[in-house]
Amino acid sequence: MSYNGMRPVRVRFAPSPTGHLHLGGLRTALFDWLWARKTGGKFILRIEDTDRRRFDPESMDSLVSGLRWLGLEWDEGPDIGGPCAPYVQSQRQQIYKEKAEELVKRGAAYRCYCTPERLADMREEQRRAGRRTGYDRHCRNLSDEERSRCEAEGVPSVIRLAVPLEGVTVFSDLLRGDIEVENRQLQDEVLLKADGLPTYHLAAMVDDNVMEITHVLRGEEWLATAPVHRLIVDAFGWEMPVLVHLPVILDPSGKGKMSKRKKMVAGKEFLALVHEFQDSGYLPDAMFNFLTNVGWNFDPDQEVFSREEAIERFSLEEINPAAAALPYEKLDWLNGLYIRALTPSALKTALLPFLSRQLGVSETELVSDGKLDVLIPVIQERIKRLDEAAEWIDWAYVKSDAISYDDPKLLIGRKLDAGQSADILRTGARLLAEVEPFSAEVIHAAFREKADEIGVKAGSFFGPVRGAISGKKVSPPLFESIEALGRIETLQRIGHAVAFLEEQGALESG
């Protein structure tokens, strides 16, 4: 597939390095990538760092690592170069300056000498008068004498676009069709700032042209300034790329654009930054699957699909122009699905950094004992995020005397009293002392047999043991847990539990 039947597709993700990459940006990049891969075109990464004040040096890492995390490799970009290098706008200053001057010569733009103070006063006055705010075009009508006087005095200036005073500007959005805007609603936007750097309006149009971008995917927040971009492109006599304004991603309340700032909704803090999702243990494949289905739909009857399938089916025309909130619960569900689809060994690898951090045990130590190999397969279907694993198995990584039995119900079997529960625990301990080999399967069989023999329900038997070894009411399956813990440690914990029950009993009767 190609643009105009001729040009190969070239799309670009053009973030500005002003902070951490958030999910909205990642989704834009994802759709760019999908389109490039589908069409056999190029996916380009371009850094739009034309705002010196908002520049954040750390954001480059965030951008790059976020994109890589999702697996969106680019074909041209700052780090790998390409035919249109450099791909960092601050390194392309000269070209914007020339292009801006060119527009001035053509009469499509003009120098403006207004100070920021005058602009601020003007806006203030407009606001007070209840009028529409906007540049009053003071410098558009400067006489030649005034102009040369300003130049002679060295008054700092910007270059502004000379928007037609009348008529309408029409541009086309792939998802919304033709959109018509009256020129009198438009501003004489600044193209080149006083510091010599371009604004987005100029820089993006110039680069999109120079880099032969065929499709521009960007956030819906750009829709309002698209007519200005059309005017700029026309002034140069260039061809307009296909515009695709992606719906904004709303915060979970469904109100307002998801921002980088932390926000609480329904008493819960929700994630917005890519690295936060990463740190919470979402799998890249799950995130890819999830994000692809927000604003676009793979198939109403198939929720889970591979990258290849997504590339195969993706189409720009099918993108839904309506803003959407992220279905976070669906993400959790999907992530759980992907976790369960992992091989235990792959899951172990993915889990190691999380467990190490949360359990305070080094990764080498975690790998050296065999516990994880027994435990991971049984917690696999119980976790939806990687960061949930630690709380399932933390009891296996503490000393036996660190297990607390404070909750009195912990060691009491269903329909049993404290004395009977202690007996049950002693029975279990006897079994565990002899069983050979010390494996979940064998232990399980032994316990079953004993339960039948003494006429105790499985739940009543296993419950106290579970409490004894884990200190928890809810734990991974009991027999794998026992196997992971090992015979000595298990017997020690049961011993402590029995002692605890006896102590309780003594206190009560005494």
Next chain:
RNA sequence: GCCCCCAUCGUCUAGAGGACUAGGACUCAGGCCUUUCAAGCCUGCAACAGGGGUUCGAAUCCCCUUGGGGGUACCA
């Protein structure tokens, strides 16, 4: 305020005039399974914002209202 965009279950969505008694997924509720918790399976609750047109026929087309979102910087 002004300009622009959008509008199907709580949420993500299918639906491009008759196949709609509006489908799927998540969530939630109930059930089965079961050593706890999960997972799995089954069942259920739940939507075309409102009003006018157009048409034999409208969730689908048009208009208005309402609601929501975006923009209104020498930020992107």
